[in-house]
Amino acid sequence: DLEFRRMFHNEMDSCNCFIDIQAGAGGTEACDWASMLFRQYLKYCERKGYKTEILEESDGDVAGIKSATIKVDGEYAYGHLRSETGVHRLVRKSPFDSSNGRHTSFASIYVYPEIDDSIEIDVNPADIRTDTYRASGAGGQHINKTESAIRLTHIPTGVVVECQDGRSQHKNLEKAISVLRSRLYQAELDRVHNERAAQRKTLVSTGDRSAKIRTYNYPQGRITDHRINKTIYNLSAFMNGDMREMIDALKVAENAEKLKGQENN
Numbered sequence: 001d002l003e004f005r006r007m008f009h010n011e012m013d014s015c016n017c018f019i020d021i022q023a024g025a026g027g028t029e030a031c032d033w034a035s036m037l038f039r040q041y042l043k044y045c046e047r048k049g050y051k052t053e054i055l056e057e058s059d060g061d062v063a064g065i066k067s068a069t070i071k072v073d074g075e076y077a078y079g080h081l082r083s084e085t086g087v088h089r090l091v092r093k094s095p096f097d098s099s100n101g102r103h104t105s106f107a108s109i110y111v112y113p114e115i116d117d118s119i120e121i122d123v124n125p126a127d128i129r130t131d132t133y134r135a136s137g138a139g140g141q142h143i144n145k146t147e148s149a150i151r152l153t154h155i156p157t158g159v160v161v162e163c164q165d166g167r168s169q170h171k172n173l174e175k176a177i178s179v180l181r182s183r184l185y186q187a188e189l190d191r192v193h194n195e196r197a198a199q200r201k202t203l204v205s206t207g208d209r210s211a212k213i214r215t216y217n218y219p220q221g222r223i224t225d226h227r228i229n230k231t232i233y234n235l236s237a238f239m240n241g242d243m244r245e246m247i248d249a250l251k252v253a254e255n256a257e258k259l260k261g262q263e264n265n
Contacts, residue, residue, distance in 0.1 A: 007251045009258060012189075013079030015113040018179060019070045023060065024087070024106030029097075031060030033090045033105040036239060038068050041084075043241025050074030055175055056162045063096070069162070069179065071114070078113040083250040085111045086213030093219070102219070106212075112186035114178070123181060129153040130173075135164035150176045159183050228253045 008014070019041055023034035038057075045052045051073040058066040072081065087108050094103040132147040149164035150172040161183060163176040214225045216235065223238050223246065224231040230249050232238065238246070 007255050008076055008079040009255070010079065010082070012113040012115075013082075014076050015078045015115070016071065016073045017078035017081055017111055017113050018055075018182060019072060019081065019084070020108075020110040020112075021065070021068045021070075022108045022110070023064065023066050024108060026103070026105045028060060028062040028064065029094050029103050030105045030107060031062070031064030031066055032096070033064070033088075034066070034068070034107040035060070035064035036090075037088060037107055037109065038065060038070075040239050040241060040243070041070060041081075043239075044243050045070075045072055045074070045077075045241075047241045047244075048074060048077075048080070050077055053165065055165050055179065057164075058162075071175075071179075078111065080247055081111045082113075083247065083254070084109045089212055089215045091215065091217045091219065112182055115182050115185050123154070123177075123184065127155050128180070129155060132169060135167075148172060152176045152180050154180060154184065157184065157187060159187065225250065 021034050021038050021041075023030040026033075042052055053071040053073075054068065055071055056067065056069040058068070060066050087106055090103075090105040090107075092103065093100050097103065129152070131151040131153070133149050133151065134147050135149040148167045148169045149162065150169065152161045153159070154161075159180065161176050161180045163172040163179065165172060165175060213227055214223060216223050216239075218235065221235045222231050222233050223235055225246055228249060230246065232246060234242065
């Protein structure tokens with residue numbers, strides 16, 4: 001138990017978290033890739049015994065999803081998942097290409113902790129623009145009849161949060177505010193992290209969303225994490241949520257780099 005807890009040195013590691021999934025450029029292929037990652041993380045959380053709640057899901061024009069936000073409740077959820085932040089690359093023969101050509105697609109993952117009321121986040125209501133709209137997607141006969149979905153825009157930072165979970169506008173607003181506070185908190189952590197990273201490179205990036213962190217190669221049946229140069233040949237199981245080996249390896253590498261930095265100081 002002590003060894004386990006030693007691996008989680010970030011002060012927010014024990015928190016619940018949110019996972020944002022965003023399809024990259026590439027149209028239908030990228031949207032399908034985003035939906036595959038969406039399913040992968042839901043499966044991983046199921047294996048871990050974590051509770052998940054889908055706060056937002058925007059369908060692609062033809063298939064897959066353009067974006068989604070998942071809330072994850074469970075012990076050390078953020079600690080386990082925060083290393084997933086970054087750009088995930090897919091290489092495969094596209095089922096949407098009649099010539100069965102090989103395609104490369106991208107999707108970004110952004111993981112940030114849920115913060116509780118003990119952490120002060122100063123959000124001025126005057127800085128928030130609130131828009132309501134009709135929820136889309138599955139939901140039965142009532143879902144498109146009322147403008148229950150909420151979109152919050154934090155004007156100073158440009159952070160946008162959406163929630164369309166169910167038909168209660170009030171509950172969606174509460175959830176959206178919770179997500180917004182967490183996003184703003186993580187943005188400040190990212191700013192501090194980036195300043196420190198400019199002085200000392202870390203092995204495992206936790207905040208750089210522009211970095212390509214992992215490639216999923218279907219023709220070769222492998223997953224390669226570029227941060228630690230680790231390759232696993234169990235792609236099918238990995239996409240079904242069996243991610244523990246990779247996540248544990250990232251934790252070991254991150255902890256080793258942290259200890260090395262302490263020794264150098």
